[in-house]
Structure formats: structure tokens, C-alpha cells
Amino acid sequence: xxxxxxxxxxxxxxxxxxAVIFNEVRGVxxxxxxxxxxxxAGGTAMAIWLGFCSLAxxxxxxxxxxxxxxxxxxxVEKKQAEAQPATA
Numbered sequence: 001x002x003x004x005x006x007x008x009x010x011x012x013x014x015x016x017x018x019a020v021i022f023n024e025v026r027g028v029x030x031x032x033x034x035x036x037x038x039x040x041a042g043g044t045a046m047a048i049w050l051g052f053c054s055l056a057x058x059x060x061x062x063x064x065x066x067x068x069x070x071x072x073x074x075x076v077e078k079k080q081a082e083a084q085p086a087t088a
Contacts, residue, residue: 009076016069020062027062031055 034054041047 009072009079013069013073013076016065016072020065020069023062023065027058030058034058 034051038047038051
């Protein structure tokens with residue numbers, strides 16, 4: 001059971017890594033219209049604040065999955081290290 005769980009989590013991490021790459025690309029694509037709108041608004045304080053809030057939301061949607069992936073990876077490595085002595 002433990003080997004199956006670690007194998008599943010390993011595959012899940014690989015798929016997650018690809019998803020994080022796509023999420024990074026999505027973040028860059030979403031940032032361009034925000035920056036253009038700030039430019040078109042003439043750099044007013046409101047435009048800068050709205051742009052900052054939009055870009056911060058995009059950044060969080062990229063950073064949070066990366067942190068979660070690292071935590072899951074550490075969990076999988078810990079489980080594999082615990083299972084390793086039992087099979088030896």
C-alpha cells in the first residue's frame with residue numbers, strides 16, 4: 001500500500017510540475033493586459049493600485065501552487081525514506 005501511495009504521489013508531482021509551468025505562462029499572459037491598461041490610464045494612482053492588486057492576485061495564483069508542490073514533494077520523500085528501511 002505504501003509503495004502504491006508513493007508511486008501515485010510521484011506521478012502526481014510530475015503532472016503538477018507541468019501544471020506549474022503552464023501556470024507560469026498563464027501568469028505572464030494575464031499580466032500583459034494589466035500593464036497595458038495601466039499605461040493607457042496614464043499612470044493615475046487608481047490605475048496603479050488596481051494594476052498592483054491584479055498583478056498580486058496573479059502572482060499568488062502562481063506562487064501558492066509552487067509552495068504546495070514543494071510540501072507534497074517533501075512529504076513523498078519522507079514517506080519513501082520511512083518505507084525504505086522496512087523493505088531492506
